[in-house]
Amino acid sequence: MASLAGQARLFKDNFYGDGAKAYDFGYPRIQANVDDPYPDPAYNSTSDAANKTVYAGNMTYAGCYTDSSSRTLATLIYDSPSNTIEQCTTACANAGFSIAGMEYGSQCWCDNKIGPYTQKALDLGCSQPCPGNTTEVCGQSGRLSLYSNGPPVQSAAPSNPEVVGNYYYSGCHNESTSGRALSGPSYSDGKNMTLESCAAFCNGYKYFGVEYASECYCGSYFGAGSAIVSDNTCSMLCTGNSLELCGNGGALSVYTLNSDAPVSTIVQGSTTAGAAPTNTGSGSAALSLPTGFSSYGCFIDGSPRALAYSAGSKSDNTPYKCASTCQSLGYKYAGTEYGSECWCANAAPTSSTKATDCNMACSGDNTQTCGAGNRLSVYVDNTWTNKFSARPSYGSWNLMACYTDGTNGRVLPNTMSMTGGANNATIANCLDACARSGLSVCGAEYYQECYGGSVAPNSNLIAGSDPLTAGCNYPCNGNKTEACGGSNRILVYINNGTMASSRHRR
Structure with missing residues (x-):
């Protein structure tokens, strides 16, 4: 019969096809002189009763903690064949640190906070004797015996904040298959790049994205082949702020301009902010639509809706405003109905009818038509790429x-x-x-x-x-x-x- 650990790997790893891993089973368990490499936090309570001695800097035992390439403590103050708890805590306290950690017997690490990705593990995971006093424990491979002046404070993990200035986070996007994903203005800063500085540089463009920790790009649309990928892909720290994530090689942390922000949208390739060409469409006057849009026709609406998302009913509704709203929400199709209503969708409507059925004046401009009762005047964004998704x-x-x-x-x-x-x-x-x-x-x-x-x-x-x-x-x-x-x-x-x-x- 398979062990509990084997059962976890057999039945739970990648169960949903998403690459997920199961926690290690079978506590307590030692593998290759360390405890479980992927411990379940639910089992990670520790006695903390093994050592109540107060050391230099008023440090006391805080527990056994994991360590990895993303270090739990940042400063290796020495690596000594005579290492002891007393020596390490004294060295860290004298250097102005409030936390000391012994690892792999001989190493002494110091900091004032523990890293964002460390976990508290079982005490038995720290089992290597200190070389200078074999009655003491000095961590293990990949494990720190931690001593701290008070409960150790954990650093915040770097992230893509949901809102930066006038923009909100819209996901991690890969580069386009030819040219840039965002081909508007750009700049690079190898020392001081932040999401805020890129947002300020691109303010007014529909999108900004930061790539490879230091590169800022602006744009009004995405290049061919650029698509949303797993957030895990955008994992590089911004050169100017280690708490922010700034894309990766070939991937951008992308932000979208808030449609309610009090700024004019800059159309890429245009010399005039918010410029819109005139396109021919149904209605009694020339049809003004945002760049990239064209008329798609008049369609019957009913239940279910021909265009599924309602963008509201407004007294200033026009084809241009409705299409701009749907575009800002990431939709391909926009439709005006009953004069004041605006509807959006990514799937094309199917029940077309004659153009003269869409004959109701728009609430925001009586020289243009905005559908009718159960009739939609529909427009399509010919530059659309799928930017609305279920976050993976x-x-x-x-x-x-x-x-x-x-x-x-x-x-x-x-x-x-x-x-x-x-x-x-x-x-x-x-x-x-x-x-x-x-x-x-x-x-x-x-x-x-x-x-x-x-x-x-x-x-x-x-x-x-x-x-x-x-x-x-x-x-x-x-x-x-x-x-x-x-x-x-x-x-x-x-x-x-x-x-x-x-x-x-x-």
Whole structure:
């Protein structure tokens, strides 16, 4: 019969085809002189009773902690064949540090904070005697015996913040297959690049992206072949801010201009901000549309809607404003209806009718027509690339599927409160809320709702193989480029590990 560890690998690793790893099973367990290389945090409580001595700098034993290429403590103060706890804590205290860590017997590491990706492990993982006093323990390979003046403070993990200036995060994008993904103005700064400085440089362009830690690019559209990839791909630290992520080689951390921001949108290749050519279309006057749009025709609307997403009913509605709104939300098709209504979708409408059926004056310009009752004047963005998606991952969380919800109670029982409330709903904020509550399964629904639980939903409730076509296609209130479930549809994620083991584990 397979061991528990073997069963974990056999049945849980990559179960959903997302590359996820199972935690190690069978505690306590020693492998090659260290404890489990991928320990389950649920089992990582430690006695802390092994050593109550107070050392230099008022340091006391804090526990056994993991260490990796992303160091738990930044400064190696010495590597000595006579290392002891007393020597290491004294050396760190004299150098002005509040934390000391002994590793691999002879090494002494110091810092004032522990790294963002370290985990507290079992005490028995630190089992190597100190060479200068074999009655003491000085860590192990990949493990630190940690001593600290007070509880050790953990550094924040670098991330792509959801909002930077007038922009919100829209995902990690790969480079285009020819030319640049964003081919507008650009600059490089090998020492001081930050997301904020790139946002300021590109302000007014629809997109900005930072690549290879130091390169800033602006643009109004994406080059051919550029698409959203896993957030894990954009893992390089910005040269000017080690808490921010600035893409990677061949990948950009991309931000989209907030459509409500009080700035004029700069059209790439145009000398005039917000310039729009005139295109011929149905209606009594020349049809003005944003660059790249053309008229698609008049279509019958009904139930279900010909264009699924409602962008609202407004007193100043025009084809130009509706098309601009849908474009800013990442949609390919825009449609005006009943004078004041604006609708969007990525799938083309199917029931066309004669152009004269779309004959109602636009609420914002009575010289143009905006559909009619159950009739849509539809426009298509010929430069569109798919920028709206179900976010595939976030930190240690991975997308499971779109599930049917609410038929026999909630599939995830706990209602979560997100930072900033429902108007700031994003996948990241929802998953962070679940993580703070210690929940391992989390889902977003109906633009702004967040739910959590400890058990994955029954697979019988999966609504379809593609989350968007299965109904999880409502844009998040706080980030219009990503899906936040739908009506009675919940987009569910599972926490497969810690941040260190998913995004930055090397």
